[in-house]
Amino acid sequence: MVRAIDKLRPATVAGGPMLKQAVVLLWAIGRAQRGADRVLTWERTHAELVPLLTAHHRSGERPGGRPDYPIAALCRGDLWTLDTSTPVPAAHGDARLHRWFDEQQPAGGLPEPVYELLRSSGLARVQIVTAIIDKFFGDFDYSAVAKAVGLGSDSIADDDPALSDEDPRDDDPKRAYQDLIEVVMKREPSTRGKRRPGVTNDPIRLAAARRSVIFRSGGLCENPACGKPAPDHTDRGHPVLEVDHVSDIATGGRDHPVQMIALCPDCHAVKTRGRSRHQLRERLLAAARDRHEAWTGTVELNAG
Ligand SMILES: [Zn+2]
Structure with a gap:
């Protein structure tokens, strides 16, 4: 998974990569740590991500909290699965992508093996979060986002003993x-x-x-x-x-x-x-x- 993160090609603005994909991933990792449902309806995904994406971005990043663009990118990078029979359209044109998500309303989440690993292993969690921070944040302070998604405490590195037999x-x-x-x-x-x-x-x-x-x-x-x-x-x-x-x-x-x-x-x-x-x-x-x-x-x- 660290390699998959390294392969992501986020668009850049002055100051560094756009943070949207990182915010979506960190949110999903926080959910995995808590043992929350892996797959959410598009409606709930949208409702949970809009405030996070609105609050956490680089200053040059176009404001607006729509999660369709980052989720489409994560899908193409094999870091997200969507429950839909038609493939996610290529990313040219925000409007087309937006329409596709509106029509499909796809439920989705992290791929199952990724979710299970992030749920049970504290080591995997800190390794992957570190890869995300290196790739996207650089010197940008990630701690506010980490806190907002429930990854700000020591327990991020703890294993879940019930799952790590x-x-x-x-x-x-x-x-x-x-x-x-x-x-x-x-x-x-x-x-x-x-x-x-x-x-x-x-x-x-x-x-x-x-x-x-x-x-x-x-x-x-x-x-x-x-x-x-x-x-x-x-x-x-x-x-x-x-x-x-x-x-x-x-x-x-x-x-x-x-x-x-x-x-x-x-x-x-x-x-x-x-x-x-x-x-x-x-x-x-x-x-x-x-x-x-x-x-x-x-x-x-x-x-x-
Ligand atoms: Zn002692």
Whole structure:
């Protein structure tokens, strides 16, 4: 699917690609995450998308929230299916396309395998949303759209345990960790090269980073002096551990799992308010780095 997104050829306006196709995809991904119906009537598709497309666009993009044009483009890119016997007309002339959708009123949605993947896998979700952001948004702040479609919280990177029985990552959690780190790295604001001025608090990046640390913890407190199991699990089956930035981002800490750690509630309280918090922070910084290196294979390389 990442390749299908890369193949899309959105029209560009001053400032970058038009956002319409991206807004439609993000809306559908938000629905998949919530387990909402994959296929909607054209009437409901229209009613849900018009306000989103009206609110979220580039300044040079022709205003107007009609979803027929982006949905026709996604259809041609195999990223949307429409329940209709006549093919979507080629995109020359908005009026003809508009008439076709009015006449056909086609129900539609994401292709079923795509929907199922996006429903069950947090990793797939953050990978695909990252591809959409790279392709369409660039430095344009996507966080308002993400929030509007329900993709603005940490849960975007969570799996649905009820649906992921045969998750191959059960056998290879290190691989899952590395895939999540890849998303984190892609979204890392660079201090050297390209800046992302609009994106101050990147929800995708933070969700992927937090999820990777939970993976790495294996459900146990990562304080080496503790190692206690999480006291409970969330409704989605994830261990209740605090994922913490060992050094505050405000004081130069890095928003990256190499400087993040999963702590049980006791250790988190000590780290936040305890008299020994300064010594603990040093130990946790070392522990996070060691664990990150072990999980990404750096230690094996050095040991050889
Ligand atoms: Zn602990």
